[in-house]
Amino acid sequence: MDNLLLMLAPLFSSKLLLVLFFGTLFGLILGVLPGLGPTTGGALILPFTMTLDPLSAIVLLTSIYCAGTYGGAITAVLINTPGTPAAAATCLDGYPLAQKGEAGRALGMATVSSTVGGIFSVVILVFFAPILAQLAYEFGQPEYFALAIFGLTMLASIGEGSPIKNLIAGAFGILISTVGKDFMTSIDRFTFGINELTEGIGFIPVVVGLFAMSEMLTQSTLINQIFNRIALKAIKLPSKDDYKKTWKTILRSSGIGSFIGVLPAEGGTVASLIGYSEAKRFSKNPEEFGKGSIEGIAGAEAANNAATGGAMVPTLALGIPGSATTAVILTGLIIHGVRPGPDLFREQPDFLYGIFGAMLIANILFFIFGFFGAKIFARITLVPNKILWPMIFAVSVCGTYSLNQSIIDVWIMLFFGVLGFFMRRYGFSVVPVIIGLILGELVEGTLRQSLVIFDGNWLMFFTRPIALTFFILSLIALAFPLIRSRKFKKNNDKV
């Protein structure tokens, strides 16, 4: 009961309500704009959150996360371009349905299923995050090391990229975290005599560079791209018949999305693809998929929004990001001095339940904004890139500079922008770099402290049951993409 009251706290704070309102609106705009999305948008707004108290800052980031994930569907349906990667599966049926003159019906289903998926996942978050945090009380340094390794090996299976490339990117992220003074001995590492590097490379220049600046370079290669936007009269709530057809799909995808979200490093993109394919597998009319199936839209959208709450579970309970955007949220927590993990649940329940409540309200708010404002949001896609991106550049530069008032940070941001562009061009995802950077200190710190405890005996790691379980799960995570690609090949051969 107390926790429920804590969850409702944002409703009684005019400041938090305002932050929620702004965050949801901003998240929707970011979600609608292809190339931006909640991850890049969250990275851009991170420096601004320094003016807010920790709860308002995280509420702002989480509301952007929830609304941005939904916003991607508007662009997916109307211009056949996913506003966010998580909305890629929505294009498959959303756009064909819009082409048939039913854009309102497609967006109505996307809005309802996103809201249901989002709310479902918040319920999962409220129940499972404290349980997971409780389990984490049993963890010592070796267990945290094994857990971080598990989180990193999960990088192998994110997205559609090569698992080995993802692992290289993750290892590179950890390597970046070693720049600066060694935390145990204060010995300089990779500083190359540059004073500014002794404090290490900050999260914000890397995050803004890899997401916003690399995207700006990507957009520079697409300046002649023309979008055909389908006109939207108004959003239509799903009919009784549509509800009958899709309620099972929405619930199933909400469950799938929440589960995928809980897995470290996975996120809305993987969730929506699995939600979509499961919707097709269980459908009575699988032949309609890809031609404007309402179940396809429901399956993808419920799953990607359900992944938002799911991804917050490991982020808050263990400090292991569940997705790219939660990696940005975790960065927000760290720069505000909040250490996620079991102690957070014991010491600051008001903070945590405030976030849970805010996520719940954000899901309701984006339903209202989406339902009444989709037509306006769709018009945002008309803002030309030649105007939009120079503006984003100005905000990125000032935002990055603002944190330490260091011009070196701005140059680091530009360096990572160029690096991120080439990484993406050659099939290396940038998300593992961020996750590696965030987990780097945890991995090295727990490894070295464990070795002190074990007197340098590596084999002792395998005598701890929880650590051993995580190592076994890590092996499974590494083997999973291999099994998946073999199965895919086998299926293709059959076809």
Added chain:
Amino acid sequence: MKNVQNQKRANKSLPFFFRDEFRVSLVIILISVALLITTFTFDIVPPILNRGIQPATFPKALLVLIIVMTMLIYYLATKNPWKVEKKLPRSFFLTLSSFVIFVVVSKTLDFFLAISALSIFVSYCWGEKRLFYLLLVGIIFPIIVFIFFETILGLRFPPGIITNIYYN
């Protein structure tokens, strides 16, 4: 799908040193080796003070891991070549060079001027020829951003020819 296969076939017909997988792998390995050599210059903690591993051991292990995995992706790419990426357009190189211009101008002349110059340059290179919009992205918007950061975040921008006028 067919397009990707064609691009892969086109890649296979190139000599190995022109293939992306070779060049990318080579760059990663060269950088990793250079960094690996750097780790040998890190100070060593005397055994009496050392607890656990040396500060250089962890980065060394990571770099070796990166090198091994890079060799593995190259080996796999010899069997299943990467697709040939399209040539980068002129607008990309202009945007990239604007980053360099930004660094030079922000270091030598002025931070605000650097943002303003880059915004106008990028907008123009991307096809914006209308003066009002160039002024909007290059002057009006950066001024708004500057004032916002200055007043709300209490930020002081680095000195330069324009910021000095503003602060004086």
